[in-house]
Amino acid sequence: MKMSRKHEASPRHDNSRRMRLITHREEVLDRLILAGRTQIPILSPNAETPDEMEGVLLAAENHARAFGRERCTVGLGFTATYPDHPQLSGLAIEGGRGQTGTEATAELWLHWLRAYDRSGLFDRVEVIPFLDHGWAPHPEDLRLMQAPWFQEAMGIIMFDASALELEENVRLTSAFVQIARNRVVVEACPDKVYERAQMETHRFRESDLWSRPEVVEQFVRRTGVDLIVPNLGTEHRTVSDEPLDYQHGIAREIARRVGPIQSLHGTSSLGGRLASVGVEGIVKINYYTAMARSATGALQKAWAAHTVGAPLPINQACGSFLHRTRRRAIADNVERILSQLERRERS
Numbered sequence: 001m002k003m004s005r006k007h008e009a010s011p012r013h014d015n016s017r018r019m020r021l022i023t024h025r026e027e028v029l030d031r032l033i034l035a036g037r038t039q040i041p042i043l044s045p046n047a048e049t050p051d052e053m054e055g056v057l058l059a060a061e062n063h064a065r066a067f068g069r070e071r072c073t074v075g076l077g078f079t080a081t082y083p084d085h086p087q088l089s090g091l092a093i094e095g096g097r098g099q100t101g102t103e104a105t106a107e108l109w110l111h112w113l114r115a116y117d118r119s120g121l122f123d124r125v126e127v128i129p130f131l132d133h134g135w136a137p138h139p140e141d142l143r144l145m146q147a148p149w150f151q152e153a154m155g156i157i158m159f160d161a162s163a164l165e166l167e168e169n170v171r172l173t174s175a176f177v178q179i180a181r182n183r184v185v186v187e188a189c190p191d192k193v194y195e196r197a198q199m200e201t202h203r204f205r206e207s208d209l210w211s212r213p214e215v216v217e218q219f220v221r222r223t224g225v226d227l228i229v230p231n232l233g234t235e236h237r238t239v240s241d242e243p244l245d246y247q248h249g250i251a252r253e254i255a256r257r258v259g260p261i262q263s264l265h266g267t268s269s270l271g272g273r274l275a276s277v278g279v280e281g282i283v284k285i286n287y288y289t290a291m292a293r294s295a296t297g298a299l300q301k302a303w304a305a306h307t308v309g310a311p312l313p314i315n316q317a318c319g320s321f322l323h324r325t326r327r328r329a330i331a332d333n334v335e336r337i338l339s340q341l342e343r344r345e346r347s
Contacts, residue, residue: 017120017123018117018118018120018123019057019116019117019119019120019121019122019123019125019126019127020071020117020125020126020127021113021114021117021126021127021129021155022073022126022127022128022155023128023129023152023153023154023155023184024155025155025181025182025183025184025185027155028128028155028156028184028185029185029226031073031126031128032185032226032227032261032283032284035260035278035283035284036259036260036261036281036283038278039278039279040278040341040342041264041277041278041282041283041284041285041341042073042074042075042128042283042284042285043074043075043285043287043334043337043338043341044074044075044076044077044128044130044263044284044285044286044287045074045075045076045077045286045287045288045291045334046076046077046078046079046087046132046286046287046288047076047077047078048078048087048090048091049091050112050323051295051322051323051324051326051327051330052291052292052295052326052327052330053076053112053113053116054116054327054330054331055291055295055326055327055328055329055330055331055333055334056074056076056330056331056334057074057116057121057122057125057127058122058327058331058335059330059331059332059333059334059335059338060072060073060074060122060124060125060334060338061121061122061123061124061125062331062335063335063338063339063342064124064125065124066339067342069124070124071124071125071126072124072125072126072338073125073126073127073128074125074126074127074128075127075128075129075130075155075156075284075286076113076127076128076129076130077129077130077131077132077156077286078106078109078131078132079131079132079133079135080102080106080131080134080135080138080140080141080144081102081135081138081140081141082132082133082134082135082141082160083135084133085288088102088105088106088109089102089105091105091108091109092105093105101140102140102141102143102144103143103144103147103150106144106150110129110153113127113129128155128156129153129154129155129156130154130155130156130157130158130187131144131145131150131154131156131157131158132158132286133158133160134157134158134159134160135160135163136159136160136161136163136164136172136173136176137161137163137164145157145159145176145180146176146179146180148183151180151183151184152183152184154184155184155185156184156185156186156187156227156284157180157184157185157186157187158186158187158188158189158227158229158263159172159173159176159177159180159186159187159188159225160188160189161173161188161189162189162191162192162193163192163193164192165192166190166192166215166219169188169189169190169192169219170219170222170223173186173188173219173223173225174222174223174224177223177224177225181224181226185226185227186224186225186226186227187225187226187227187228187229187263187284188219188223188225188227188228188229189228189229189230190211190215190216190219190220190228190229190230191209191211191215191230191231193209193231209231210231210232210233210247210250211230211231211232211250211254213250213253213254213256213257214257216228216230216254216257216258217254217257217258220258220261226261227261227262227263227283227284228254228258228261228262228263229262229263229264229265230250230251230254230262232246232247232250232251232264233245233246233247233250246270246273246277248276248280251277251280251281251282252280252281254281255280255281258281259281260281260282260283261281261283262280262281262282262283262284263282263283263284263285263286264277264282264284264285264286265286266286267285267287267290267337274337274340274341275340275341275342275343278341285341287334287337290333291330291333291334294329294330294332294333295325295326295329295330295333297329298325298326298328298329299322299325299326302316302321302325303316
């Protein structure tokens with residue numbers, strides 16, 4: 001359903017000069033409604049590790065100061081066991097008395113984020129923590145998403161049942177909304193996303209899987225979700241080798257039917273057109289791959305001049321060098337994206 005008009009208020013800023021974590025459902029909805037009104041989506045990168053968190057936070061702080069903003073709102077998220085890229089599984093600590101489970105690793109990630117909240121370093125930044133692709137078929141993801149403490153700690157949870165047929169997706173998503181919606185904003189995917197073998201079996205083309213606005217509208221009404229992730233022809237779990245082509249018309253028609261509640265997953269296919277998506281009902285943009293590759297590229301460049309076969313000098317081999325190099329590259333990359341989104345307001 002559309003966000004209720006009772007939420008259409010200006011964001012409630014805390015005047016104490018420190019970073020803010022936005023986790024209360026009403027406050028998150030305020031930010032999303034403001035994003036729809038200004039047509040500037042909330043950039044929401046995943047951040048697996050502290051260097052990635054710091055890079056995003058630095059970018060947001062620099063952006064707010066450069067554009068004279070009191071606050072810059074960003075999302076910071078992670079996946080759990082999501083098969084395409086299971087981030088919490090990759091962070092799990094092995095050894096000692098065993099391995100940290102999904103919930104314990106999520107708590108560790110949240111401790112990192114809260115440390116930055118207390119640091120006083122990012123006083124113009126507010127962060128919406130979110131779970132990206134909470135994988136409904138996996139029992140560990142389900143336990144995490146259903147835990148009341150986790151719902152209260154997050155601003156947005158994506159309940160992803162896109163591996164299932166539509167009716168089962170609707171049933172499971174609706175059930176989750178019923179138990180979680182008083183605590184957290186719920187995001188979901190209305191389409192079945194096929195694996196490569198399934199696409200080949202059914203002889204589907206990428207265009208066969210684009211969202212149908214009437215189906216999206218019914219999904220939103222039947223489930224009661226707050227945010228929707230339609231298939232607009234971007235990188236969202238695509239397995240096709242066909243060129244990607246963002247579907248402006250589909251986005252606009254979905255927005256006409258359900259309002260500005262779309263979350264865009266995947267941006268590289270947009271080229272220089274990123275600033276236009278806010279006009280089409282996009283209020284949140286998930287972002288990771290290009291950011292992570294920019295960080296890896298910075299490390300490769302830093303090591304390129306080193307003599308092949310010789311050991312790296314300690315000042316380039318040490319953890320702080322890796323951390324600083326990745327952090328700076330991520331900050332530069334994210335700040336560029338934030339500036340691209342800002343162009344909409346100034347055009």
